[in-house]
Amino acid sequence: MAGTKTPTRPAPPETPTEAPSDQPIPARPAPRAKEAPRTMRELRESREGKSAKRPSKARPADNVLREGLRLERVPDPSILTLFGATGDLAHRKVIPAVYHLWRTNLLPHEFVLLALGRRPYDDESFRTEVHKALEQYSRVLPLDEAAWRSFSHRIRYQRLDFDDPKGFDTLAKRLDELDQAEGTRGNRLYYLATQPSQFAEIVGELGRVGLDHERHDGGWRRIVIEKPFGHDLDSAKRLNREVGKVFRESQVYRIDHYLGKETVRNLLVFRFGNGIFEPLWNRRYVDHVQITVAESIGIENRGAFYEETGAVRDVLQNHLLQLVSLVAMEPPATFEADALRDEKVKVLRAIGTHPADPLDDVVRGQYSAGWVSGEQVKAYRAEDEVDPKSETETFVAARLNIDDWRWSGVPFYVRTGKRLPKRATEIAIQFRAVPHHLFKHTTASEPDANLLAIRIQPDEGIMLRFGAKVPGLGLDVRSVTMDFTYGSSFNVDTPDAYETLILDGLQGDASLFTRADEVEEAWSLVDPFIDAWANGPAPDFPNYDAGTWGPPEADELVAREGRRWRRI
């Protein structure tokens, strides 16, 4: 039968997995078609094991040996090429995360961290610098010196001016040499931990020297881009275009570290892995949703950065809207990157058009001097590198409507700010009160409506509030809580969000990264506020004291509908 065709029979199932369609199919004997069941009866009998024929040779699309392995899959051999390796983000977050992945054996043995920066280090002096950074920022101290020794051998440093084209030629050569010497097989994750203004330039140079090209023998190329991704809709679109000229969307990983946090990931498990909550997760049972991202710290010597950013660009456009979309999204068909991101984008698109005045549902604020955590702190306008007449908002609260079948009429109140009384990030699902107050004659006060609070930081966990009878002869009802905290329920080493996301990037799992259309939708939601503020009168700043929960207008935003912010 060799070489004969059997046009009336379907191709055997193994064919697609053996030879990808974009590669020549080697000469091979034609399949023995008689083995495949043809009629419905044959198919049924073969499934029931009654057929005298040998079972179908249908081959699984996946590696069957993978099933049931409890260990994390170790990424392919690869080089993590870190742009901006001498910067603050790299030292505080990225390098410690890579070290912990190495320490916990989650990186391949054939792994190289190629650090790129302007400063004149060599491999050895940069390792010394990294060791210092780890001693300061590693989440597990003291350092595991044995792990450090082996990790340090995987670190290389290359001096590179990002605006020097020759430097990228040298980089390409160095990467090829490392592939040869270290067995990293052409797999590269480029991580841009640089100033946002350098993103487009670096991407362009990577494209010019061909470092974006994925090799025919399987070497993959991916790029991780830190936030902020643009500073408004136009700039985000421009940057997406520039990145898109070089990398395919499937190669681009826009990082929002909030999505790597354990509780945020658990939100998906909580919603879609438990049968009892999803039926309640809609307008029939939910009164409103509150999402708070509160910071007690100020701007931490980043005055120049914050002046150009503000609370909307820094937190609302990314972290807060990501949390809104995770809370409000429909269940994805599969737990795969695009299915998940499709549902998130639908939520952003469903967030209602703004009222006649886009500022009706938004409140901004800026802190004055005050007291936080027992310490006196200065006003925003008195911070270094901040304009004494600055109009930059350090607080924003907004009321969002999600105009879809599930959430129509359920307001989502979101707020974020600097110099608030405490550091806390929380999603609160406030359920509707019971329709009839059965115990109003027997209890001093009606119990509060049920509440589900999902704490993201600190003390990651979930709390459910419900009414219970106070023990005794009467029928007094009081609110009690059931509390689940990660720390006490799972006494395990929780990975930092960056560890999760870097590992995902190395494994090619984009589920927790933001897609181009998500970024643009999010900007299109906040741009009208920003424009209206820019075109309107100067704000009456400062309008809240450091150490308080923002300006009184934020309370009024929820109070006008008979609600109040949850006390955190």
Place this chain on the structure above:
Amino acid sequence: MATDVIALNQPVLRWAARARTIPDIEKELSRIWARQDLTTEVEGETGRHIAARTNVMNLVVIARRPEIAERGAATIQALTGLHPSRTIVVQPADPDGPSWLDARIEAHCVMPVADAPETCAETIHLIAGGESGRHLVALVTPLIIHDLPVTIWWPGEPPFATKATNELFSACDRLVVDGSTWSGDGLARLAEMATCAETTGIAVSDFAMMRQSRWREAIASIFDDPDYLPYLRYVRRISVTYGTHDDAGSPGSTNIVKPVYHVAWLASRLGMHVVKPLAEATSPAKAVKPKPGSASPMHRGMTASLADGRSEVAVVIRPIHSDMPSGTTLRVELLCDRRGSELRADVTAEAETVHVRVWIDGVEALDRHFLAARRGDVDLLAESIEAVDRDRVSYGTLQMAAKLTGAHPHGHRST
């Protein structure tokens, strides 16, 4: 009453009592948590003790010897913060004497994170003499918390074939054993365990199988590569080399449960069936050098034959001298022949790494090291506890291992 200042993750004994009957044990258990005066010292001041009594499961430990009971209890206490359980350590004693019970009931607490409530769980150390110790299910059943899963950890060699054992297993959800510690080659007991798992429905976690997960990870990784994946259905030979301390490496002298699991895992995952079960190798094979100073050459090991629907798959399990613990897997080799193209894989392990090498038609195509630390009893027990239901991979591996030994579906090995 202990009033210790509690350190993070360090179990502290908070309460202890003794009892001599099952009803008395139950009374003591309810008394522990009814006490209002549990106190603890915080920075030298005595304050109200805040303890969350938390039980997520029942853990039964069958310890035939006191030292095993002690070791088991210590392992479990290390898991209190992670998997707070009602633990019942049963130690049968003096089987021919009169029936008696002696129970020590303890509450241990840990503080998993600073400022959090302590997490507390109770342990019942039960010594059962005479006839009582033979009716394990009668001892255990009244003490387990209903509606919570029951895991039974049986260090040593469980008598799988007895009625009492099967009754106990029928009342439990998961059995935890270490097949690599069994006497002889361990295969007869392995076959009995497979039968027991099938008849009682209990899920099995065998440390011997779990310790090999780093090998399985490494072997599986070869076929993550789409270029190599098609070879997976054309395995023609599986060879496992294990270490022995026996001069001749005679069959039966060394526990080979771990090497057999390697073969069984591959065979079950790849849908193979046993054509000829394991038997002493008799065919001429490459001579194995005798150990220096030893007169006898090393035994050729055992062979078996599998089939995957296309053709036969040769299996060789052979010993070599090694300083590693007896029965430790030293090498797994696979030979795949796909339409004239040959993939040869060689997997070896050292202390912290697993080394994978692959050749395609004689040309080296892959050379990878995996960092993978060996795991201790605490890690393995934690993993066993986390596995809620019977997973089909380990069940399939166990059943295939039994078939490899030549066991009939309901029990005994063919000879």
